[in-house]
Amino acid sequence: MTLNAPPESVPPDPGKFKLFTGPIGGVLFDLIDVVRAYDFVPGAGGGGTVCHAADGDGDEPGKNGGTAHFHFHEDDCNQQPESEDFSDPSSGTDFHSTQVTAVSYDGVAHTVTIVGLGTNNGLPVAFTIVAVDSSLVPPGLFSITLSDGYSNTGSLLTGSILLR
Numbered sequence: 001m002t003l004n005a006p007p008e009s010v011p012p013d014p015g016k017f018k019l020f021t022g023p024i025g026g027v028l029f030d031l032i033d034v035v036r037a038y039d040f041v042p043g044a045g046g047g048g049t050v051c052h053a054a055d056g057d058g059d060e061p062g063k064n065g066g067t068a069h070f071h072f073h074e075d076d077c078n079q080q081p082e083s084e085d086f087s088d089p090s091s092g093t094d095f096h097s098t099q100v101t102a103v104s105y106d107g108v109a110h111t112v113t114i115v116g117l118g119t120n121n122g123l124p125v126a127f128t129i130v131a132v133d134s135s136l137v138p139p140g141l142f143s144i145t146l147s148d149g150y151s152n153t154g155s156l157l158t159g160s161i162l163l164r
Contacts, residue, residue: 051077052105054112058159063152064090070142095120110136134160
């Protein structure tokens with residue numbers, strides 16, 4: 001930014017323009033160059049967009065006993081189809097996602113939250129999945145909530161969850 005003259009060289013003129021406390025005077029800055037904002041993100045390979053991926057496959061305790069199985073894959077930099085599946089035979093739950101509407105990653109808590117739409121036993125539902133990374137927070141945790149009232153949360157009995 002540059003100034004054509006000292007900022008105080010133009011005295012305030014009460015007849016032209018007033019802003020809250022009184023008239024405005026002075027010289028305005030001239031913007032002569034624009035540079036892209038500093039947006040470096042450590043670990044992102046040069047700044048800009050950060051890619052995340054989340055994969056999980058395993059078993060957790062079922063809601064009414066037995067085991068429930070989950071599988072999910074999310075990758076925001078790869079155009080391969082994402083998928084979320086969950087089955088809990090003890091409660092008659094058989095969920096499959098049809099559309100993911102939001103994915104958020106928490107690097108401090110080592111979690112991913114996936115929100116979207118799907119079917120449970122062929123009927124439409126909305127879903128929210130929260131998964132905790134197995135390698136950083138053993139043994140990992142998987143939680144699913146469906147809009148039809150079903151929910152289940154548990155530590156992994158087998159399998160793993162990996163966030164990158």
